[in-house]
Amino acid sequence: MKKIVLAFSGGLDTSFCIPYLIEQGYEVHTLFVNTGGISISEEKHLSNRAIQLGAKKHKNVNVETKLWDQVLVPLIFSGALYQNRYPVLCSDRYLIVSESIKLCKKLNTKYIAHGCTGMGNDQVRFDTSINALGSFNIITPIRDIQNITDNVRDYEINYLKQRGISVSSLHKKYSINENLMGATISGSEIDVWKAPKAESYVLCNLPEDYPKRTKKISIRFDKGKPVAINGTKVKGPELLRHLNKIGGKYGIGRSVFASDTIIGLKGRFVFEAPGISILMTAHRALEESVLTDKQNHFKSMVGQEWVNLVYRGFFFDPQREDLEAYLNSSQIKVTGDVTIQLEPGKAEAIAVDSKNVLISAEGSYAQSAKWSDDESKGFIKLLGQSTSTWAKLHK
Incomplete structure (x- = not known):
């Protein structure tokens, strides 16, 4: 029997994947x-769920620190x-893909599965990343059943019910x-461009x-x-968790967003990221x-390219590391409160x-300066020389 690693979340899609x-x-x-995103007790529930659904073995791994180091720090930069x-x-x-590949190698298998549909961005992120990390056979049960039904959700629910598997806890509004x-929320009225209801608030207060x-x-x-809040040193994940909590009280970092997705469709969802917004x-x-x-001008272009790569599925492209080399270098003097x-x-x-604030001894903006009136006029003349020359020739 061929071993396969399934990236499991405990939701309807990946619950369907196990018996399938x-x-x-x-x-x-x-x-x-x-x-x-979940507590230790919820992890235990997921473990039990996976075994009940028929998994040979289940493993939990926490990657909060890796998420902070590999994603959040470059994002802030x-x-x-x-x-x-x-x-x-x-x-x-x-990181889910990376850990799944590690388990594949440990089990000496080339088979890996995920629960992404053929209708969203994550299938691109998963498949592109898997292919960048080695030669694996990607099995996608949800995309498989899209070939035989137009209503994937109902098909999954009926499939599980026919095998005596409870699905009531897997059916949610959002x-x-x-x-x-942070948190992303989609479904129901959000998907059809209506105002999100009170139940859609997760990290943020109403x-x-x-x-x-x-x-x-x-x-x-x-x-x-x-590295610290109010003078107290805090490790990255705890720092962000703290900011999510206090920022969420004020509704900071919540937005309704109609995204230009990787697959060419508009995708509307709510996101809440209080801590990231504050940082x-x-x-x-x-x-x-x-x-x-x-630096401020050029770094903004580098940063935007980094975000675009990560959003569109190219986290493991060498270009990301090239961009991060510049971002890391740009931060050498970014120290302070x-x-x-x-x-x-x-x-x-x-x-x-x-x-390290760039305060010049030569002057203070709009207040004082050591240069003369003639020096100002000469600077302005040279600065605008190309524009004024064009005007004289063409007007």
């Missing part, structure tokens, strides 16, 4: 990769968002993906429950990396103060304290 793969002649080994809106909360998929980075008073916090960065606001305020104008003021729906950087 068994009936196709595979010995199924399930793997749940915890990227910060990039200062970029997909379509200037979305903080690529989908990036944990790459599809919610939560990890250390607007009527926002605190009435503002709150100030201080975040310290060391070479671009967030990127603070980090940007520090960068604006300590980087040169040339930023004071953030939290208010309903907004995080504002109100103070920066760093010995």
Whole structure:
């Protein structure tokens, strides 16, 4: 019997995959990769669920620290968002693939399966990543059944019921993906461009429950990396979890987004990323103060390219590492403390304290300067020389 590794989430799709793969002649080994979205007790429930569904063995692995180091830190360094809106909360998929490949190698099998449909972005991220990491046979049960039915969800439910498997707990109004980075919510009224209902709030408070008073916090960065809150050193995952909690109270980082997807369709969903929103606001305020104008300009282009690669499935393309080499270099002087003021729906950087702030002894903007009036006129003349020359020739 051929061994196969199934990336297991415990939802309807991957629950369907286990008996389906068994009936196709595979010995199924399930793997749940915890990227910060569930508790230990929920992990145990997933383990039991996988075995009950027929998995030969099940394994849980926590990759929160890897997610922080490999995705969140470069994301903060990039200062970029997909379509200037979305903080690529989908990036944990790459760690799921990486851990699944590790298990395949341990089991000495070339067969790997996932529960992605043929209707979304994740199939691209999974398949492209698997192919980048070796030569494996990718089995996709959900895409398989799309060849025989137009209603995949009902087919899965009936398939499981016919085999005596309970599905009531798997049927939910919304599809919610939560990890250390934040939460994405889709389904129901969100999919049809209607206003999201109160039940769609996961990490963020409802607007009527926002605190009435503002709150100030201080975040310290060391070479671009967030390392402390209010003077207390905190490890990355715990730091972000703390910011998600306090930022969520103010509704920071929640947005309704109509994405230009990889497969060419518009995909509408809600995302909540309070911690990332706060960190990127603070980090940007520090960068604006300590980087040169040339660095700030060019780095924004590098950061945007990094985000686009990651969103579109190319996490394992060597270009990502090339871009990260520049991003890492750009952060050498990005050290200091930023004071953030939290208010309903907004995080504002109100103070920066760093010995690396580019304050010139030659002058203070709009206040004072050591250069003369003639020097200003000469600078302006040379700066506009090309434009004025064109005007004289063509007007």
